[in-house]
Amino acid sequence: MKTFEDYKAEARDLREQLRDILNTLDTLASNAQHLADVMADVHTDLDEADTTALGLLNHVGVIKPTYRAKIGAKHFRMLAVLNHYGSAPRAHVAKILGMKESSVDQLAHQIRKNHLGDLVSRKGVYTLRAMGDGVTDSQDFRLI
DSSP, X not given: OOOHHHHHHHHHHHHHHHHHHHHHHHHHHHHHHHHHHHHHHHHHHHHHHHHHHHHHHHHHHHHSOOOOOOOOHHHHHHHHHHHHHXXXXXXXXXXXXXXXXXXXXXXXXXHHHTTSXXXXXXXXXXXXXXXXXXXXXXXXOSOO
């Protein structure tokens, strides 16, 4: 049978175990609070970085140079030639415009890309199917 002293010793042991558990819980709570503070700082840093990234992204369009082929008189002259003579071989268009055949291909590409006209090329022969709006109003739209 247990004596009163045994119960007191058992209670003392349980009290020490409880004190150890409470100290451990206090340490864990302190660590959890520290971790929460660190996570809040990281969250704030991420928000600031996100805001900075969005600002940079918005200014990239302003900073980044864009290349756009300039539409010149030769583009309109090519359209005028094809409009006047109808379908014409690439070599003939090149002689009329005074340039190389490969340059005529580049002009045709830029005309299509900028919607100045609907050109069709079949076996080196260009055909103008339709012209874009305002092309005939240009002062460069002439044969000479």
